[in-house]
Each structure stands twice: as structure tokens, then as C-alpha cells.
Amino acid sequence: MSAADATLRALTGYCLRRASVAAMTDFARVFARHGLRRTTFSVLTLVTERPGLRQAQVAEALAIERPNLVQIVGELEGRGLLRRETDAGDRRAQTLHPTLAGRRLVTQAMADVAEQEERLLDGLTPPQVEALRAALAIIERNAGMQREAAHDEQVSRA
Amino acid sequence: MSAADATLRALTGYCLRRASVAAMTDFARVFARHGLRRTTFSVLTLVTERPGLRQAQVAEALAIERPNLVQIVGELEGRGLLRRETDAGDRRAQTLHPTLAGRRLVTQAMADVAEQEERLLDGLTPPQVEALRAALAIIERNAGMQREAAHDEQVSRA
DNA sequence: TATTGTTATACTCTATAACTATA
DNA sequence: TATAGTTATAGAGTATAACAATA
Numbered sequence: 471m472s473a474a475d476a477t478l479r480a481l482t483g484y485c486l487r488r489a490s491v492a493a494m495t496d497f498a499r500v501f502a503r504h505g506l507r508r509t510t511f512s513v514l515t516l517v518t519e520r521p522g523l524r525q526a527q528v529a530e531a532l533a534i535e536r537p538n539l540v541q542i543v544g545e546l547e548g549r550g551l552l553r554r555e556t557d558a559g560d561r562r563a564q565t566l567h568p569t570l571a572g573r574r575l576v577t578q579a580m581a582d583v584a585e586q587e588e589r590l591l592d593g594l595t596p597p598q599v600e601a602l603r604a605a606l607a608i609i610e611r612n613a614g615m616q617r618e619a620a621h622d623e624q625v626s627r628a
Numbered sequence: 629m630s631a632a633d634a635t636l637r638a639l640t641g642y643c644l645r646r647a648s649v650a651a652m653t654d655f656a657r658v659f660a661r662h663g664l665r666r667t668t669f670s671v672l673t674l675v676t677e678r679p680g681l682r683q684a685q686v687a688e689a690l691a692i693e694r695p696n697l698v699q700i701v702g703e704l705e706g707r708g709l710l711r712r713e714t715d716a717g718d719r720r721a722q723t724l725h726p727t728l729a730g731r732r733l734v735t736q737a738m739a740d741v742a743e744q745e746e747r748l749l750d751g752l753t754p755p756q757v758e759a760l761r762a763a764l765a766i767i768e769r770n771a772g773m774q775r776e777a778a779h780d781e782q783v784s785r786a
Numbered sequence: 787t788a789t790t791g792t793t794a795t796a797c798t799c800t801a802t803a804a805c806t807a808t809a
Numbered sequence: 810t811a812t813a814g815t816t817a818t819a820g821a822g823t824a825t826a827a828c829a830a831t832a
Contacts, residue, residue: 477677477738478670482761483651483745489764490648492771493641499774509799512636519635526813535801540815562808562813580635587641589774593766598759603640605760606647608751613650616747620657667822684790693824698792720790720831789832800821809812 493590500586504579509542511579517552518568518576524557525564551575651748658744662737667692667700669737675710676726676734682715683722709733
């Protein structure tokens with residue numbers, strides 16, 4: 471390793487990002503084989519697992535802004551993979567339901583994704599994978615606490 | 629955990645991404661305190677550590693496309709943090725050199741970044757951090773092999 | 787002919803303000 | 810008044826084609 475890269479490469483945060491970008495690039499290729507992107511895949515998967523969710527609930531669950539979800543759902547609906555249905559009890563809300571084609575696509579795509587996941591983790595023992603996931607959960611929680619603190623700071627300033 | 633989230637959350641690749649996004653969101657806030665973004669921070673850091681690199685070399689080292697680097701370097705040069713210098717031996721090339729202000733900014737920003745890194749890893753023992761980095765390196769390598777295979781496939785088709 | 791920096795362009799993801807229709 | 814979905818818009822990051830200057 472060159473002296474130059476040492477400083478950047480010494481940061482675990484950068485190792486995390488590089489691994490994530492590399493992994494997501496590969497997953498994106500798997501999604502593309504089914505005509506999906508990461509966002510459309512995750513929305514279609516969630517809607518298939520929990521039919522009847524409102525768009526706002528899907529957005530909240532997947533950390534997608536509501537305005538951005540509109541296009542994603544529109545694309546999936548346009549391809550006949552899911553359909554919007556006005557909620558009977560609250561006519562402002564749109565509930566989402568997978569079509570048969572949507573459920574089939576999720577089954578096929580998820581199988582490929584699981585395969586890709588195995589390739590990605592090749593060389594890691596199950597206990598090592600567990601340790602990795604535990605470490606990632608801790609980092610995510612630590613970062614979340616940072617963000618809440620920053621948000622509180624902003625609010626208290628306002 | 630709901631049955632719905634189970635499928636998505638079962639994917640280590642998604643845990644990896646969520647942790648990375650959360651961590652990078654926090655780092656971005658640290659960069660912003662110094663008027664930097666992730667890209668400008670990494671370029672300025674590399675140029676400070678290895679003055680005299682050509683733009684093409686910086687782009688290669690940081691996996692940034694050359695056209696995209698032009699704007700990044702232009703921004704840093706415009707703020708007086710580095711300067712372009714036409715290479716004496718090859719007048720096509722621009723070598724990059726940090727200014728005094730640039731070096732000072734890197735020193736200050738890097739200290740904050742290191743602090744943020746510590747907060748992020750809070751709760752992990754040094755051996756756990758080492759295991760995490762080893763796992764991330766394996767994943768990055770596995771993904772890289774996937775990408776090379778896909779590239780070879782494309783080339784052989786053409 | 788190949789390479790460096792550059793311009794122009796486009797696509798994805800993300801983020802916010804403001805509108806509508808309902809509640 | 811508050812919320813759900815929507816529209817419009819903007820910014821950041823990323824990607825490719827094509828050009829001028831230089832090798």
C-alpha cells in the first residue's frame with residue numbers, strides 16, 4: 471500500500487463504503503436481469519410480502535421519500551407488477567397490491583439475489599457472517615444516534 | 629421483526645448498504661462543516677498526501693471518472709485549496725498540488741473525520757473492528773471478481 | 787494512433803416546497 | 810388543521826461520447 475492511500479484506507483468508514491458500493495453494483499446487475507432497479511426491487515418485494523400497505527407506509531419502511539415513491543410505484547404499476555387501490559376507509563390513501571406477474575417476478579428475482587448473496591459471502595464462515603452483521607448493526611445504530619443528536623440540535627436552534 | 633421485513637432484512641447485502649448509508653450520512657455532515665463533500669474531501673486528501681499526481685492518476689486511485697474529476701478539481705482550485713500545474717514532461721497532463729490553505733483544511737477535517745470514525749465504532753472491540761475490515765475486504769474482492777467476470781462476458785460477446 | 791483534460795449530456799437517487807383531495 | 814398522494818424541481822453522484830491539444 472502506498473503512503474498516499476494509507477490515510478484514506480485507514481478509515482473503516484471508507485472500507486465500509488467501498489464494500490457496499492461493490493456489492494450493490496453486483497446486485498444492481500442481478501436486478502437488471504429482471505428489469506428492476508434496487509428501489510423497484512425493494513418496493514415490489516415489500517408489497518408482495520405485505521399486500522395492502524399504503525404508499526406512506528412503504529415509504530416509511532424503506533426510507534424512501536414519499537414524492538420519490540410515486541414514480542417507483544407508477545413504474546411498477548405501468549408494468550403490471552402491482553396495482554394501486556384506493557383505501558375504502560380513507561379515500562386519501564392508496565394501498566398497494568402485487569399482481570400475479572409481480573409475485574412471480576419477486577420469486578424469480580429473489581432466488582437470483584440469494585444466489586448473488588452467497589457468492590458475495592464466499593470465504594466467510596457462518597459465524598463470521600453473524601459477526602459481520604452484528605458489527606454492521608452497531609455501526610448503523612451509532613450513526614442513527616448521531617443523526618438524532620444532530621436533528622435535536624437543529625430543532626433546539628430553531 | 630415483521631414477516632414482511634424478514635426477506636429484505638435477511639440479506640446481508642442490505643445490512644451492508646444500510647450501515648454504509650447511515651455512516652456516510654454522518655461523514656457527510658462532518659465534511660460539510662469544512663465546506664467539503666465526500667468527493668472533494670477524498671481528492672483533496674489524496675493530493676495533499678501525494679502532491680504532483682496527474683488528474684488521471686487521481687481519478688484512477690479514487691475510482692472517479694475523469695470527466696467528473698474536472699469539476700471537483702475545478703471547485704477545489706477555485707477555493708484556493710489546490711492548484712493545477714501543467715506537467716513539464718508531458719504538456720497534456722495537469723499535476724495537482726495542495727496550497728497551504730488546502731493542507732491546513734485537510735489536517736483539520738481529517739481530525740474531525742477520525743473522531744467521527746471513533747464514534748461510529750463505539751461498542752466494537754479492536755479485534756471486532758479488525759474482523760469487520762477483513763470481512764469487508766473479502767466482500768469487496770468477491771464483488772470485484774463478479775464484475776470482472778461480467779466484463780469478460782460482455783467483451784467476449786462483442 | 788493513443789492519451790489528457792475537457793465539454794456536453796443523461797440517468798439514478800435523493801431531498802424539499804407546494805398543490806389537491808380528503809380527513 | 811392535518812394527512813396522503815402528487816407535481817415540479819433541484820442537487821449530488823455517476824456514466825459515456827466526442828473534441829482539442831499533445832504525445
